[in-house]
Amino acid sequence: MIRTLWLLLFVVVIYSCKESSKQEQSTTTKPIAEVFAEFYEFKKSINPIEATKAGFSEYNDTIANYISNDYILHLKDRYTYFLEELGQYNAANVSAADYMSMRVMQWDCTVKLEGVMNPIVTVASPIYDLPNFELMPLFQIQSLHLYVAQLAGGTSVQPFKSIEDYNNWLGRLEDYLVFLDTSIEKMKIGMDQGVVPPKVLTLKMLPQIQSFIDVPLEENLFYQPIMNFPDGLSDVDMDILQSNYEDFIQEKLTPKYVELNQFLTEIYLPACRNTDGLLDLPNGKETYQYLIKLHTTTNMNADEIHELGLSEVARISKEMEAVKNEIGFKGDLKSFFNSLRNKKELMPFSKPEQVIESFNAINDRIALRIDSLFALTPKAGFNVRRTEAFREASASAEYVPGSKDGSRAGIFYVPIPDVKSYNMVHDEALFLHEAIPGHHFQLSLQQENNNLPEFLHPESMGVFVEGWALYAESLGKELGIYIDLYQYFGMLSMEMHRAIRLVVDTGIHAKGWSREKAIQYSLDNEAESEESIIAEIERYMATPGQALSYKIGQLKIRELRTKAEEALGDKFNIREFHSQILDSGSLPLVLLEEKITNWIVAKNKL
Template sequence: MYRNLWFLAVVIILGSCKESSKKEQVNLERPIAEVFAEFYEFKKGINPIEATKAGYYEYNDTIANYISDDYILHLKDRYTYFLEELGKYDSTQINAEDYMSLRVMQWDCNVKLEGVMNPMVTVASPIYDLPSFELMPLFQIQSLHLYVAQLAGGTSVQPFKSIEDYNNWLSRLEDYLIFLDTSIAKMKVGMDKGIVLPKVLTLKMLPQVRSFIDVPLEDNLFFKPVLNFPDGISDVDMDILKSNYEDFIQEKLTPKYVELNDFLTNEYLSKCRASSGLLDLPNGKETYKYLIKLHTTTNMSADEIHELGLSEVDRISKEMEAVKNEIGFTGDLKSFFNSLRNKKELMPFSKPEEVIENFNAINDRIAVRIDSLFNLTPKAGFNVRRTEAFREASASAEYVPGSKDGSRAGIFYVPIPDVKAYNMVHDEALFLHEAIPGHHFQLSLQQENNSLPEFLHPESMGVFVEGWALYAESLGKELGIYTDPYQYFGMLSMEMHRAIRLVVDTGIHAKGWSKEKAIQYSLDNEAESEESIIAEIERYMATPGQALSYKMGQLKIRQLRTKAEKALGDNFNIRDFHSQILNSGSLPLVLLEEKIDNWIAQLEM
């Protein structure tokens, strides 16, 4: 789960012939590929869990303490260094592909450096590269304590295939304990400075922490790996590992969770704020302005994005009205939402396995049409899997990429907390978003593209990644689905959901909206259940700005497609257009637009 100085001017060094000659000599001594490789080693070092996720297993025994003072100083030093290195090159010295990669790296370093200079923001989260708040390091969603628990069960990206793997995980957990110690210390500083979580988010986090305290050892998620040993480990080694895991859980991990729970319950909770957004925090307005840049790669203001969201909500509402009328529902749109939330025909499942089977059937249906839209398709496979029980209640559907070497397939996680209440109205659109041709296509192709420097292989920029996935939802009719008007309405509902995010995220963090006002706005304009909407609003409260990326990216890709269709007429080829979008990795939107404009111009010649 998981990302700004948009319209960043390209740094071109201009100077005398003597200076140019000197720069060229420097570059000849150091090819740009070496800078890219050094940058990726740096990125893996500051995000070791992401390195594991990408299949670089030399980092499997560590977790970065990304809220420590030393870590933040290290970021400032290295981002500054890399910007100085990139300043030694220009477009006359390297090929066009490398120059595009250089500009992506330059943008990334600039925006991240701006982030770590902000006294309230740290942007190098080791999970999804989402912003974290140094003094608010733990929250109820997309937080390190949740991701570590996800790794602990032995069925995620952390490998458990050898004795070394088992020992690496214990070493990684030792670092995790240090992170939790630092978190408590930072949160205490936050209490003194008035930089604390909304109380409602802390209340949601408490059951997550307690779930690892009052649980029998054999049921503890962190003990699962030693209950499921792979072949090739001797009985003696199994006994040793089992004993080591038992000692670690009982003597170190559980006491740390007890300490964290006591701190949150007895000290932190009473200091938490009643407000929902950033405006009440020191530097809150400036921080949100930065987060908009980080997540949208634009210089748009919160007010501009809010108005754009209102406009999109209005447009999509009109499309929804048309589908409602086609179905024959005579009430207003809000009444139709309520009918969908409770429509038994849309809740047909009695077993979680049936939900998974339905997604696999959608995959089979679009497989026969996928080549009509795409030249590029990934080699990697993927699986649809139910979200783990410990995080299922507050989780959204998500895609986790497979390993770079193909040894681990991608995983499309689906939360099914109550199968009889599971509503399938969004399933076709959800599959297009998370799997094919959404995240699975885009992220797998990015990993498999050997012409890109390795630092562009991981997930990278959310506005591109999520923008592509939301755009992918719109391809359903071209792929032979959305034949059921309810499923097409489900697609509109998901697009509406992302349009609403533009309104409520800016409302909460820039306009002083309460949680209740944001919830009511969502209830009035979409078909999601109230429970789901509450979880979503609380997500926006915890991760300001991130939810803006989906719609902003989708609108840009759709705009570029329309521009290409109009400019090229009969020469427009949708397969080639999609290849142009997908063959350069995750790009800031300004660079993506420049690339597509150049492609159009070449075809017009």
């Protein structure tokens, strides 16, 4: 059972800072900036791929074996250490900005330490930095084997510009082989303890592994950097690198994938379960409650979130009904969903390049109005790019931030597995979410903000990051788009999609819903294709709680905007409000609400 000890620790740490006497900082206490810097070095070391993504090169040859026992014990030690360090500071001996950053760090350390301290069992993901969920290390989505493959092609965040870069990648892959070995060991332990994923998810993973086995060397994704050497390498250097990559792929990597594939197919798959949610695993209920806290930064429970989701689905359905009637469709809403899935006018593309061009045109239109809502805009650029072929069949659209120094632009990835069936009904809302003013704005501004300690520059609190992006979708009319009723309906559909997540995620993991029941609920309430819905439901099965963050965060930001508009009246300025939201990095919702409340009070005093 998850105990309240570490939650209590969090409360004590935070509020002891407020209640402590106004003492001068001890001369033996190091500047808080040094603690922040030390914490960031720790964060980079435990997730070196994220360090690479942020533009730091010192970890380019490393992958953390985040499911190993040594790694987990290291986290326990370091999170405890940093909480002890932060206990020496309070609101009186640091600046207001540093105090806010300190509290974000305290929240992060406390909730992660709670995960490490309690032997709860659920999925593992390097993205969420939860290493003690190690017995199911591989899934069909958001799994390290997919992330490594994305880096391997040479067009993502892993650099391939020099001999050192090429050698760094081989070093990183050596660590990856160790991770795969550990994964097999942990999955065997999981089998003994009854901690295994749903069989349907393992089945979806098998083709991903097989795609790296039955492929000619020249077509192997891991060989593509050799097919695309940068300028400036000598013939001798290229020959050596080519030989090294061929040897590694043929003698180490491919045999490891063969071994993994055989294990998954012959041993693991038969042991996987036929149930779908966390309730069917040891400590499943407690695990899910922890994940709710982690991903929403609230103390809401599954029942509360489920009811909120049902309420939001009902509200959005009414607005959808009104738009459907304005369009002139005579059938019911479900019939309208079906008509949108097959409407030829919404599938006008014959080449993938046309989809990319369409998104660039949306960008041009938004650029005309963006200054009316935002005083803060990022310096970094971004590109719209098609998702790589090896993963686009099961991928969602996504944004990958550019490097901190601006040398690599952000990338908005769009999956186009079948261009002739690509439906553009969501494209305007999707652009607002992933690019401008969604993820590209928020994440770029965050890492460009020199007033923040560096540990707050990378992507962090999902409830803030995704909540902002979903809020950004609602700004379309203010930005001069959603003129087409179908595109506005597409925005409602995307909001509905996130409201449905509150229902089905809690349904699967807290109320015993089957995969099929969740799929049917989605089909009944949104316009997504059945294929897309199945992929989404299976994503929620693999990553419990993560999908809750979008709507919970969006509702809080919208609530705070309404609160500010009502409290400030004529003093309210939307550009200032958005700056307040975006200029402190990604915050837990309790801290975001406190910040906006204080801003309202200060504005009213002027």
